[in-house]
Amino acid sequence: MNQFIKIRRDLHKIPELGFQEFKTQRYLLTYLQTLPGGRVEIKPWKTGLFVRVKGTNPAKTIGYRADIDGLPITEETNLPFSSEHEGNMHACGHDFHMSIGLGLLTYVVENPIEDNMVFIFQPAEEGPGGAEPMLKSEEMLEWKPDIILALHIAPEYPVGTVATKPGLLFANTSELFIDLKGRGGHAAYPHLTNDMVVASCSLVTQLQSIVARNVDPLDSAVITVGKITGGTVQNVIAENARIEGTIRTLSPEAMQKVKHRIEAIVKGIETGYECKATIDYGAMYHQVYNDENLAKEFMDFIQTDEEMSLVHCKEAMTGEDFGYMLKEIPGVMFWLGVDSENGLHHSKLLPNEEAIEKAISLLSRYVTYKGKRKN
């Protein structure tokens, strides 16, 4: 079996949530220690890592970022290397992102390129966000790349394809948590209570009108409520309810508008249901905006490549805190086809592992080309 497929499987067994990636960090460090020293330097950062591989004649530094956290999803793939961490799963492909990163890193150690490379193994992409604090860290200031690359697996594209575009690729995001507090009581005496189960259901329904009626139809937005909790038992009227969700927009202006409307609707719920509501926007991610020139150059490179095909894709409502890095460092993010019937964040996600070798090989060719002096 290919060494990096084995690494992916090892990492797949140990998914850890944001800023708890202790075993993952240890695994990465153990692997890095097997590489010949001399040109490899490591700086741990919280549960992540910065790794620099010195070039032979560096004029710049090329960055590669891999996110390393898993999701709170119970795996249902029945794979022999399924998650050993009950309730957590690498259901967003970060095991692929890491193994491809280690493959590329190994390549540049064994086949030195002229420029330096910095590998960023970043915690907490799924939340609360590791990219922004990592970007502001001393380690990053010291080793800041001049350009940066990252990929995300794409279940909907076949193996051997890369999809990207210049400019806007992923949405602005904001988490959304709303707590409702009313007066609970006996199920048989609703007139003496303010039922937060009823209030939360009404709130979720009213939120749907924002995208339908307040966002410019030529712009785009998503409000998804992924979780509702409330009440204690079947015959008690609920005193508390909580909804948890996420907002996605293609423009910062639409994000402002959506939040403004959420606040107005929540005020209406407070009045209508005689309750108290608090809104918490949690983590917010800046949109992923590919550098126009670098993206065009990368796309041209793939078009002349014999092993990979290029798809010119549209923007997606996915979020990625890599957007913060791209705000400060010109770079490109792209989708890597992995051909899985079940999509990202699904408990039966089954990405095709052949994509790992293909991505390592593509990125190795690209950084060799990019890291060479042009005379």
Ligand SMILES: CC(=O)N[C@@H](CCC[C@H](N)C(=O)O)C(=O)O
């Ligand atoms: C690539 C991907 O799936 N990213 C996540 C990022 C989530 C950010 C945050 N926790 C939120 O839900 O807003 C995504 O769900 O798009």
